[in-house]
Amino acid sequence: MSGQDRISASVAVKEGQAVCAACGHDLGPATKPWKDHAQRREIPLAQAGGQAYDTGHEGVLLRHFYCPGCAALLDTETAMAGDPALDDILAERG
Amino acid sequence: MDPMTFSIIRHRLFRIVDEAVITLKHVSGSAITNEGHDLMVSLYRADGTLLMGGVGFLHHLTSAAEACKSIIRRFEGDIHEGDIFLLNDPYTAALHTSDIYLVSPIHHEGRLVAWSACFVHVYDIGAVNPGGFAPQAPDIYTEGFSSPGIRLVAGGEMRQDVLDTILNMVRSPEMVTLDLRSMIACNNVARDRMQSLMTKYGAKEVDGACAELVNQSEDLFRARLRELPDGQWQSRQYLDVNGETARVNLTMTKKDDRLIFDFSGSDPQSPYSINCTKWASLGGLFAPLFPLLCYDITWNEGVLRPVEMIAPEGSIVNCTRPAPVSVATVGAIQSVNNAACSTIGKMLGASEKYRNQSTAVWHANHFAIFKFGRNQKGGDSIGILTETFAGAGGARSFADGVEIGGEIPNPISRMANVETVEAAFPVRYLFRRRAPDSGGPGEYRGGTGGELALVPHKAPDGGINYVISGKGSRHPMSEGLAGGYPGAPNSYVWVKAPEDGANTPVTAAGGLDAISGTQERVSWGVYPLMGRDALYVRWNGGGGHGDPIVRDPEAVRSDVAAGLVTLQSAGDIYGVALRDGAVDETETMAKRKSIRSARLQQEASE
Numbered sequence: 001m002s003g004q005d006r007i008s009a010s011v012a013v014k015e016g017q018a019v020c021a022a023c024g025h026d027l028g029p030a031t032k033p034w035k036d037h038a039q040r041r042e043i044p045l046a047q048a049g050g051q052a053y054d055t056g057h058e059g060v061l062l063r064h065f066y067c068p069g070c071a072a073l074l075d076t077e078t079a080m081a082g083d084p085a086l087d088d089i090l091a092e093r094g
Numbered sequence: 095m096d097p098m099t100f101s102i103i104r105h106r107l108f109r110i111v112d113e114a115v116i117t118l119k120h121v122s123g124s125a126i127t128n129e130g131h132d133l134m135v136s137l138y139r140a141d142g143t144l145l146m147g148g149v150g151f152l153h154h155l156t157s158a159a160e161a162c163k164s165i166i167r168r169f170e171g172d173i174h175e176g177d178i179f180l181l182n183d184p185y186t187a188a189l190h191t192s193d194i195y196l197v198s199p200i201h202h203e204g205r206l207v208a209w210s211a212c213f214v215h216v217y218d219i220g221a222v223n224p225g226g227f228a229p230q231a232p233d234i235y236t237e238g239f240s241s242p243g244i245r246l247v248a249g250g251e252m253r254q255d256v257l258d259t260i261l262n263m264v265r266s267p268e269m270v271t272l273d274l275r276s277m278i279a280c281n282n283v284a285r286d287r288m289q290s291l292m293t294k295y296g297a298k299e300v301d302g303a304c305a306e307l308v309n310q311s312e313d314l315f316r317a318r319l320r321e322l323p324d325g326q327w328q329s330r331q332y333l334d335v336n337g338e339t340a341r342v343n344l345t346m347t348k349k350d351d352r353l354i355f356d357f358s359g360s361d362p363q364s365p366y367s368i369n370c371t372k373w374a375s376l377g378g379l380f381a382p383l384f385p386l387l388c389y390d391i392t393w394n395e396g397v398l399r400p401v402e403m404i405a406p407e408g409s410i411v412n413c414t415r416p417a418p419v420s421v422a423t424v425g426a427i428q429s430v431n432n433a434a435c436s437t438i439g440k441m442l443g444a445s446e447k448y449r450n451q452s453t454a455v456w457h458a459n460h461f462a463i464f465k466f467g468r469n470q471k472g473g474d475s476i477g478i479l480t481e482t483f484a485g486a487g488g489a490r491s492f493a494d495g496v497e498i499g500g501e502i503p504n505p506i507s508r509m510a511n512v513e514t515v516e517a518a519f520p521v522r523y524l525f526r527r528r529a530p531d532s533g534g535p536g537e538y539r540g541g542t543g544g545e546l547a548l549v550p551h552k553a554p555d556g557g558i559n560y561v562i563s564g565k566g567s568r569h570p571m572s573e574g575l576a577g578g579y580p581g582a583p584n585s586y587v588w589v590k591a592p593e594d595g596a597n598t599p600v601t602a603a604g605g606l607d608a609i610s611g612t613q614e615r616v617s618w619g620v621y622p623l624m625g626r627d628a629l630y631v632r633w634n635g636g637g638g639h640g641d642p643i644v645r646d647p648e649a650v651r652s653d654v655a656a657g658l659v660t661l662q663s664a665g666d667i668y669g670v671a672l673r674d675g676a677v678d679e680t681e682t683m684a685k686r687k688s689i690r691s692a693r694l695q696q697e698a699s700e
């Protein structure tokens with residue numbers, strides 16, 4: 001990876017480590033899934049807020065991944081229980 | 095080749111496609127073509143490879159290339175000047191049977207030098223359900239007329255027996271004739287203009303420019319890929335249909351100047367017609383790739399070369415015959431669009447140079463609702479609710495998504511005027527407007543989708559019926575980015591009028607809940623819209639970008655004032671307190687602080 005890359009607007013990369021873009025909290029190597037180092041919460045979609053998400057169906061989840069340092073919401077995923085997290089990683093520059 | 099001539103030829107090719115699109119629209123009489131812009135025109139080289147991709151639904155650019163190649167193989171040695179071939183078999187190249195390809199060889203001085211191809215979604219194709227999308231089809235055999243390649247025009251003369259055979263198998267043959275004639279006219283214009291280009295500059299010179307154009311696109315695209323970070327990005331789409339949920343899984347890997355889209359792990363093909371074939375999946379991933387990564391590069395074969403697709407056979411993204419596929423374009427293909435849009439958005443967001451090109455997923459969920467029945471003039475009408483093309487923009491890394499802002503796979507998609515629909519069908523709109531809370535919350539909010547309600551009006555049969563292929567009412571499909579929420583899912587509701595005869599109020603105020611009657615969710619099949627009942631539809635907004643609790647509270651206030659975000663969501667999701675229409679700063683700070691501490695009280699992930 002080049003020095004200028006980042007994982008996303010919310011997860012920066014510093015010296016090869018994924019870090020929270022807001023507070024710099026370490027989220028592990030950028031070449032590994034950073035979500036393993038985030039705080040994860042699963043909310044039934046119907047309770048995610050607002051009537052529009054309340055579809056009347058159970059089993060649909062909205063996953064939140066928070067920075068353990070500053071509680072910034074780093075990423076969300078629509079999911080069903082038990083489905084793996086979506087992993088976004090940068091490769092080592094060969 | 096001297097750069098001036100090259101440039102002139104390149105621009106002439108653009109203009110040829112543009113003029114062919116205009117011709118298509120001038121001759122066509124159907125709302126889905128003229129109003130919705132469910133169309134595509136492109137030019138191909140003599141071997142069928144993509145030369146100049148046009149506008150319209152971009153997932154057709156590569157599939158129509160396969161259609162040209164397939165015609166070349168099937169009719170080898172028997173392709174003549176003035177011929178036009180029809181192909182609509184999804185297991186050969188097409189996306190679904192109702193998107194008919196007409197491909198036309200272009201000859202110059204007796205030699206085959208290029209092809210033009212176009213499609214429209216024809217008025218009807220004779221599937222079990224009217225309009226082409228067939229939620230009740232158990233297999234390809236019930237999805238209407240399907241040809242792996244047939245000569246419709248021979249040496250400039252219509253083959254009347256072939257045309258009559260096709261028209262004998264469809265509803266509203268007069269409208270299907272017009273569809274076919276619009277495509278013939280379109281191909282004729284493309285052929286004439288290409289021939290005059292060759293006459294002016296010489297066939298060899300033009301073909302040389304075309305070869306250079308393809309190489310230029312490849313070089314530019316590879317250079318762009320090298321500028322982007324190497325890595326791996328994942329996305330997942332849930333397609334809920336008739337109580338079942340199917341997954342489309344995507345891992346996109348970018349290494350140096352190559353891009354691999356791997357759909358391994360996607361669910362097996364469905365018994366429902368949401369499946370798509372491999373050519374359709376390939377088209378599906380290129381639809382967002384062209385505008386997001388190649389917005390300044392000519393869309394042709396050169397862009398295809400650095401890209402590889404892995405789609406397991408027998409899966410929902412590479413189904414095997416005779417699996418039904420008539421809903422593919424709004425089913426698995428659109429999920430492939432969305433998944434690719436999401437991973438490309440993530441990759442762009444990871445780049446210093448291109449982060450401002452990053453976008454959350456736009457309007458991820460088409461709803462195919464075809465109204466059909468006797469109209470107020472005594473004739474028969476079949477037509478899609480073109481609001482499905484109205485879309486909703488995904489949030490960018492620096493700005494909100496555009497409200498009802500279209501979609502990525504079709505840069506020119508749009509919806510018909512209410513009056514156009516009311517003139518052609520015995521219905522009246524109660525309202526059509528932006529839907530509150532439909533845009534995915536975020537620091538930058540996804541653009542809102544819309545909502546509408548229809549009632550029968552002056553219908554000779556008391557109303558009409560409609561075919562609905564309405565998936566996506568359980569799972570949000572417009573994924574957010576970097577902490578942005580997804581756009582809200584679609585909603586399809588049949589409001590049954592009360593027995594006591596109370597009138598349905600004709601008002602936009604209050605939306606769904608202001609329509610009197612009992613509400614029943616519908617999503618898949620054929621339903622009546624009769625008497626004083628109403629059909630309510632809400633379509634999804636775009637995905638959001640960034641954490642909603644860092645959104646500028648003034649932007650939230652303005653959204654609430656405009657009816658785009660409800661007071662409840664302003665408080666619960668954005669942590670913004672409003673008092674007398676103004677932001678209460680102290681309470682907003684307290685609210686946001688409390689949301690933050692609640693987040694950290696959760697257990698750490700394993």
Ligand SMILES: [Zn+2]
Pocket residue numbers: 020021022023024025067068069070071072
């Ligand atoms: Zn942090």
